[in-house]
Amino acid sequence: KAGVTQTPRYLIKTRGQQVTLSCSPISGHRSVSWYQQTPGQGLQFLFEYFSETQRNKGNFPGRFSGRQFSNSRSEMNVSTLELGDSALYLCASSWGHITLSNEQFFGPGTRLTVL
Amino acid sequence: AQKVTQAQTEISVVEKEDVTLDCVYETRDTTYYLFWYKQPPSGELVFLIRRNSFDEQNEISGRYSWNFQKSTSSFNFTITASQVVDSAVYFCALSEEHNFNKFYFGSGTKLNVKP
Numbered sequence: 001k002a003g004v005t006q007t008p009r010y011l012i013k014t015r016g017q018q019v020t021l022s023c024s025p026i027s028g029h030r031s032v033s034w035y036q037q038t039p040g041q042g043l044q045f046l047f048e049y050f051s052e053t054q055r056n057k058g059n060f061p062g063r064f065s066g067r068q069f070s071n072s073r074s075e076m077n078v079s080t081l082e083l084g085d086s087a088l089y090l091c092a093s094s095w096g097h098i099t100l101s102n103e104q105f106f107g108p109g110t111r112l113t114v115l
Numbered sequence: 116a117q118k119v120t121q122a123q124t125e126i127s128v129v130e131k132e133d134v135t136l137d138c139v140y141e142t143r144d145t146t147y148y149l150f151w152y153k154q155p156p157s158g159e160l161v162f163l164i165r166r167n168s169f170d171e172q173n174e175i176s177g178r179y180s181w182n183f184q185k186s187t188s189s190f191n192f193t194i195t196a197s198q199v200v201d202s203a204v205y206f207c208a209l210s211e212e213h214n215f216n217k218f219y220f221g222s223g224t225k226l227n228v229k230p
Contacts, residue, residue, distance in 0.1 A: 031216055043206065043220035056217045088158060094216060102148060102215045106160035
């Protein structure tokens with residue numbers, strides 16, 4: 001079974017630009033969660049999508065948004081980039097139903113650098 | 116307040132030593148889930164174990180073992196006879212019943228295993 005894939009793996013942008021990151025979950029998984037990892041703040045939950053709907057949201061500004069498609073693939077968008085948005089963005093895939101267990105499987109991440 | 120605390124920032128051991136990574140959590144939910152993940156230098160988070168709050172049995176998987184104690188809100192991870200390949204950052208995480216896919220991660224413990 002293929003794992004979670006994320007594209008692109010590396011991205012360099014300048015302040016004020018916007019960026020879109022993509023995540024393809026494990027086949028059959030309907031939940032996709034996004035996390036931001038920085039040296040200062042650690043791993044922080046951004047949001048979760050399930051069946052094309054945002055089901056959970058973390059404490060991030062509205063510049064961070066996402067969506068999920070009918071095939072469960074998800075995209076995350078960050079508008080008006082700031083230097084502090086430089087981070088590793090991790091996508092996690094899971095079944096989405098607690099009865100099927102809720103362990104999350106992570107992709108390799110997208111390393112975003114904002115200059 | 117931190118929901119998950121990993122007080123050990125970095126641990127260094129010599130190969131074949133046993134090592135225990137501590138994790139203390141905080142939640143008001145009676146149903147919750149605890150996890151351990153490994154993040155090698157490549158960056159991808161690798162799932163190791165999931166425990167729900169109703170299952171306090173300790174678990175052993177090869178050289179890995181986990182000790183879950185609700186009385187002290189701890190979920191510690193022991194590696195027996197450590198190997199160089201165990202070198203990584205290890206994260207403990209918590210999710211709660213009402214938002215079971217929203218993970219709260221600890222700050223991680225970096226384990227260095229020297230030959």
